[in-house]
Amino acid sequence: MVDAQAPPQKILGAVLGLGLFEGLDDDVRDELAYELGLSLGTVALAADKPQRPAYAEVRAFEDGEALVHQGDASTWFCVVLRGSVQSVVFGGAEGEREHRVYQPGEWFGETSALSHHPALSTCRGVGSGAVLAIEQRLFRRFYGDDEDFQERIDEVYKKDHLALHLLAATFLRDLDPKSVLRVTEQAELVRLEADDELFDQDDDVERFYLVRSGALKVVHTNDDGGSRVLAFYRGNSSFGEHSLVMQGATWPGAAIAETEVDLVALPIAVLKRVAIAHERTMTRAGNLLLAEAAELAGQIHDQAPEQAPGRDEVHVMVDRQSFKGGEALVIELDKCVRCNVCVESCVAVHDDRIPRISKMGTRVAQEHTLLTACYHCDIPGCMDKCGYGAIRRTPQGQIQFEYDNCVGCAQCIDGCPYGVIRLVEPFDPGANREAFDRHWLTSIPFFGRLFGSGTPAKGTPPTEVTNVGGEDKPVGGKTIKCDLCAGLPFEACVYNCPTAAIGRRAPETLFGNRVGTHGGAMFGGGA
Amino acid sequence: MAAGVASGRSYGWRSVHCWVAFAVAAAAIGWGIAQGARFGSRDPDQVVYLLTTGWVATAAFAFLAFYAARKAAHRSGWSPEFKRRLPLAQLEKVQSALQGLENEARGAALLTVKAAKRRATLILKEHGASRVLRVRVDNTPDGVRVTALPANAIGRLSSWLAAHVWWGVAAAILVFCHGGGRTGSTMGLWLNVLSALVIGSGIVGILLWTWGPRWLTRQERELSVEQALAYDEHYARRLREAAQAWADGDGGGGAIDADLRRTLEAGDLLSTSQLTALMAAAPAEVQILAQQRQRVGAEWRRLRAARGRITTWRIVHVPLSIALLALVVVHIWGVCSY
Numbered sequence: 001m002v003d004a005q006a007p008p009q010k011i012l013g014a015v016l017g018l019g020l021f022e023g024l025d026d027d028v029r030d031e032l033a034y035e036l037g038l039s040l041g042t043v044a045l046a047a048d049k050p051q052r053p054a055y056a057e058v059r060a061f062e063d064g065e066a067l068v069h070q071g072d073a074s075t076w077f078c079v080v081l082r083g084s085v086q087s088v089v090f091g092g093a094e095g096e097r098e099h100r101v102y103q104p105g106e107w108f109g110e111t112s113a114l115s116h117h118p119a120l121s122t123c124r125g126v127g128s129g130a131v132l133a134i135e136q137r138l139f140r141r142f143y144g145d146d147e148d149f150q151e152r153i154d155e156v157y158k159k160d161h162l163a164l165h166l167l168a169a170t171f172l173r174d175l176d177p178k179s180v181l182r183v184t185e186q187a188e189l190v191r192l193e194a195d196d197e198l199f200d201q202d203d204d205v206e207r208f209y210l211v212r213s214g215a216l217k218v219v220h221t222n223d224d225g226g227s228r229v230l231a232f233y234r235g236n237s238s239f240g241e242h243s244l245v246m247q248g249a250t251w252p253g254a255a256i257a258e259t260e261v262d263l264v265a266l267p268i269a270v271l272k273r274v275a276i277a278h279e280r281t282m283t284r285a286g287n288l289l290l291a292e293a294a295e296l297a298g299q300i301h302d303q304a305p306e307q308a309p310g311r312d313e314v315h316v317m318v319d320r321q322s323f324k325g326g327e328a329l330v331i332e333l334d335k336c337v338r339c340n341v342c343v344e345s346c347v348a349v350h351d352d353r354i355p356r357i358s359k360m361g362t363r364v365a366q367e368h369t370l371l372t373a374c375y376h377c378d379i380p381g382c383m384d385k386c387g388y389g390a391i392r393r394t395p396q397g398q399i400q401f402e403y404d405n406c407v408g409c410a411q412c413i414d415g416c417p418y419g420v421i422r423l424v425e426p427f428d429p430g431a432n433r434e435a436f437d438r439h440w441l442t443s444i445p446f447f448g449r450l451f452g453s454g455t456p457a458k459g460t461p462p463t464e465v466t467n468v469g470g471e472d473k474p475v476g477g478k479t480i481k482c483d484l485c486a487g488l489p490f491e492a493c494v495y496n497c498p499t500a501a502i503g504r505r506a507p508e509t510l511f512g513n514r515v516g517t518h519g520g521a522m523f524g525g526g527a
Numbered sequence: 528m529a530a531g532v533a534s535g536r537s538y539g540w541r542s543v544h545c546w547v548a549f550a551v552a553a554a555a556i557g558w559g560i561a562q563g564a565r566f567g568s569r570d571p572d573q574v575v576y577l578l579t580t581g582w583v584a585t586a587a588f589a590f591l592a593f594y595a596a597r598k599a600a601h602r603s604g605w606s607p608e609f610k611r612r613l614p615l616a617q618l619e620k621v622q623s624a625l626q627g628l629e630n631e632a633r634g635a636a637l638l639t640v641k642a643a644k645r646r647a648t649l650i651l652k653e654h655g656a657s658r659v660l661r662v663r664v665d666n667t668p669d670g671v672r673v674t675a676l677p678a679n680a681i682g683r684l685s686s687w688l689a690a691h692v693w694w695g696v697a698a699a700i701l702v703f704c705h706g707g708g709r710t711g712s713t714m715g716l717w718l719n720v721l722s723a724l725v726i727g728s729g730i731v732g733i734l735l736w737t738w739g740p741r742w743l744t745r746q747e748r749e750l751s752v753e754q755a756l757a758y759d760e761h762y763a764r765r766l767r768e769a770a771q772a773w774a775d776g777d778g779g780g781g782a783i784d785a786d787l788r789r790t791l792e793a794g795d796l797l798s799t800s801q802l803t804a805l806m807a808a809a810p811a812e813v814q815i816l817a818q819q820r821q822r823v824g825a826e827w828r829r830l831r832a833a834r835g836r837i838t839t840w841r842i843v844h845v846p847l848s849i850a851l852l853a854l855v856v857v858h859i860w861g862v863c864s865y
Binding site for chain 2: 066068069070071072088090091095096122333334335336337338339341344345348349358359360361363366367369394395396400485486487488489490491492494495496497498499500501
């Protein structure tokens with residue numbers, strides 16, 4: 001056990017001595033020691049460099065203090081160092097129940113860290129104590145690089161957390177925890193490399209799958225050799241449910257991994273035995289799947305041009321927009337008078353006077369434009385790529401850029417599938433005095449303070465920063481994107497549109513009845 | 528307005544301002560009729576009516592001006608709301624606390640929507656976020672959902688536009704009730720003329736902004752307005768650079784005369800003779816760019832003209848509104864002085 005107030009060396013020694021980290025590769029242990037050293041102050045970045053947050057830190061907690069709330073978009077993996085942490089699950093028939101209590105050396109949060117799933121339970125302190133918190137980028141590096149680490153995480157996931165993860169799937173939400181636990185005993189963890197095939201078209205459905213991380217697609221091949229992507233499944237999506245209500249169900253297409261994929265596979269026979277005992281589950285599954293089956297049948301067999309998903313829809317939803325996305329900024333063209341106030345408002349909100357949105361966007365049919373603006377994705381490719389702690393996530397899931405930590409490496413631009421991130425010159429207030437000097441309105445006695453204080457927002461950024469591992473990189477610029485005007489009492493573009501033409505919408509809602517309420521499952525949203 | 532009514536837009540009949548403004552106007556008309564329908568009369572028994580309708584009309588005009596002020600305040604960044612920025616760390620604490628409340632509401636606590644809203648409002652107050660955020664609490668099949676939304680303290684601009692439209696219509700009615708359309712004096716003449724022009728151009732604006740966007744969208748064929756502008760600038764630059772490179776290289780110097788050079792520098796479309804001269808002598812790359820430039824440039828100009836048709840009314844409406852407001856001030860000063 002270790003106290004958060006203990007000397008740094010003692011903390012470091014205790015952490016590295018934990019069962020989870022024993023015997024791991026030296027690289028992993030060194031990296032953990034470096035990050036922990038940054039947070040404890042035994043390792044320091046140079047004074048003229050941005051003091052980026054460490055990717056590992058010790059956090060103390062008090063009795064009853066919530067370390068994370070169920071539903072928070074948490075990205076931290078936590079190991080209990082001292083004291084106990086109670087995990088409580090809200091919702092379901094019981095309303096609120098204790099999942100378990102974590103003792104020193106035990107951990108939680110790996111599901112969120114791996115798959116960007118919102119926290120599965122509320123974890124709060126029992127008495128005072130401390131946890132080691134590892135940020136998801138570091139965690140995923142350990143998970144990907146060290147097999148021993150991966151094995152230990154997977155073992156506990158399967159035993160303790162898989163049941164919670166399965167309950168998050170729409171399909172299984174109504175099962176009681178004991179039934180889900182029985183199911184998880186038969187679960188198998190599957191890992192695929194990119195381009196591996198999970199199953200082939202027309203294979204019998206023998207297993208139900210839940211995606212932990214990565215993404216794969218289901219491709220249907222026609223008799224004439226043409227192919228169509230039926231669905232993408234990403235983190236926290238599930239598929240195979242249809243076999244519960246259909247006799248002799250087969251896969252409508254071949255499943256091919258788009259990236260490295262981690263999956264949970266459950267035998268359908270086991271699932272059936274449990275699900276049959278729960279009428280509500282079966283009814284929900286049946287309704288969901290019959291609707292999907294009808295849609296799927298129309299797409300594959302009838303192939304009526306006006307019923308099949310149009311090229312635009314597939315392009316927008318699958319290739320461009322909905323693959324990983326959250327809510328999109330949409331302009332209704334029948335209301336937009338092209339006054340450009342949305343862009344001008346965005347300029348007014350930001351000190352560097354660069355708009356974060358572009359109306360060029362993607363035209364969806366005739367009526368809507370999907371603006372080039374951050375979707376605040378459920379699974380943010382940009383955050384996964386950033387190695388400088390410059391991209392973080394709020395509990396509500398909004399993706400925020402830490403301007404001061406950005407070195408302009410542009411990896412986030414590569415990671416973003418929607419092209420909404422821009423690289424610009426670092427904002428130097430000294431070179432743009434007019435931009436932030438006191439506006440003449442602020443000089444009015446007494447009333448002037450209503451219009452601001454005229455102080456510059458940021459200092460001149462330094463030219464270098466140290467990344468994880470100690471390698472120096474020059475600052476090539478700063479990346480910017482829509483930040484939802486975080487912290488301001490309005491979202492500027494939406495707030496200032498005179499005709500209410502602009503707003504945030506889930507992309508699939510743009511396609512009306514064709515996708516409807518079941519489109520989420522078809523296009524990758526089983527959870 | 529009819530289109531606005533039909534489409535139920537923000538400035539349609541669903542706006543509360545529609546009903547309030549018309550109630551005020553109806554009251555003014557009713558009162559006037561009750562007094563013998565002597566609109567604009569200066570008889571002693573009409574003074575109260577005259578002054579009341581005058582002041583209410585003035586208030587309506589001032590209210591109309593607030594729309595412009597509200598718009599300008601945000602475009603320029605000098606609305607007081609800009610001062611209310613909450614640090615990100617504080618915002619995250621609020622979000623987390625609200626998530627905790629939502630969990631509790633779905634758990635054993637089983638809070639009602641009202642109780643959840645009360646608790647949520649308290650959370651905002653405790654974290655100093657009540658001027659930045661507001662909460663919406665909904666009952667969903669999965670339980671109570673607590674959503675933090677921006678406070679939108681002074682209201683969305685679309686709401687202000689609704690107020691502007693309906694109070695503008697009411698102002699027209701009030702002006703008639705006040706002045707009766709009389710043009711006996713120079714001031715009366717100008718007030719009536721300006722009022723008619725401002726309100727008339729405003730009504731034209733409503734119609735254009737209601738039907739215009741759909742028409743404009745249909746005008747956009749391969750390129751949208753924004754894309755056409757971006758590509759116009761892009762191809763103008765590329766053509767300029769390619770032509771310059773050719774002129775600086777071998778054999779190009781003679782074909783680019785000063786006139787053509789000026790046109791290229793200015794980013795204007797080439798005239799027929801200029802295009803012919805370029806196509807006759809330039810290498811393939813410059814020819815292709817020139818053709819693309821002409822096509823995209825023509826498309827941009829076409830769409831720009833189309834967009835202008837639905838926005839040009841403001842060239843009449845805005846300056847005349849300012850003139851009318853100034854004249855109203857003079858009129859009030861005159862009435863008070865004399």
